[in-house]
Amino acid sequence: MATIPRVVRELIEAFERLPGIGPKSAQRLTYYLLHAPKEEAEKLAVSAMALKENTVLCQTCFNISESDPCEIDTDSGRDKSLIAVVEDPLDVLALEKANFKGLYHVLHGVISPLDNIGPEELYIRQILPRLKTGEVSEIIIATNPTMEGEATAMYIERLIKPLGIKTTRIARGLPVGGDLEYADETTLSRALEGRKEY
């Protein structure tokens, strides 16, 4: 439209391209920034610009980091016998908040034949050299409990099995604070399967 300044239109388009942001939200965000103090738009701009330049993939765990090897891998206070395999860096954040003290291995996705993503598109094989030092005693496969996550977990389990290292899968069951009545059947049957004796 001729009535929107070009730069406003461009920012709306940039926001629209982000996941979960539709045309209306993109407009709202843009006009919010127009009214907000200049520093706010600048902060967004500067950090978006620096994002790629100031981050690297740690070549050990493939988490996004400021340095390679990353802070977690070089932290002597962490339990190096335990590696949690996760789908993406957000899962590292989630596990950190849950006080996990081991190391990570970030796959950057899941096996998904429908999206043309096979094991070779992910950082799966890269875990093998890490297991040869003899330091690792357990691999916790913490991919999401989705169909793709389960398939990826199974693939990794088979890959690691010949090495004789213990592999475990995070528990699936009712979320804490959840309600039996509202749980779906699969979750419930998993919760039953995974029951434990007092």
Added chain:
Amino acid sequence: MATIPRVVRELIEAFERLPGIGPKSAQRLTYYLLHAPKEEAEKLAVSAMALKENTVLCQTCFNISESDPCEIDTDSGRDKSLIAVVEDPLDVLALEKANFKGLYHVLHGVISPLDNIGPEELYIRQILPRLKTGEVSEIIIATNPTMEGEATAMYIERLIKPLGIKTTRIARGLPVGGDLEYADETTLSRALEGRKEY
């Protein structure tokens, strides 16, 4: 947290400050940009940076524009006898899409005593000089049909009345494609009040 690169944390914080974006969405957007092509983050950065520098407030209609006076005010094809008073620039967009061909006057807010916003905080009085040329024959008050929007509309109506210029209010009623059954009482009673003969 020590485990997130500083620049990632900063972008998450910048996103979080935007309206309607919570901590989880801010994380998701940031990690999306980490995986997206570099150009995408750059486009967002460049347009956010240019946003304030390349836009001005038109000193006639107070719409956000690339030039002052703005494109709409200088467009000879528009009906200069009609001014729609709107709350903010997004409303100009909406009316443009609805094919409104007159001029605009953007208030940049509504009167809201609870938020300490009185008429002096808005661009209300600035409409008066525009009405003295004798070119304008009708003011359409198109503030939102909310409590604040109605109060602001009433204030403007009283301000303009002494000038003898016709003031109208956009119709309130059932939205097109809406359902009587799901309309709230106020909307329904407005729709009844505003009924028209065939």
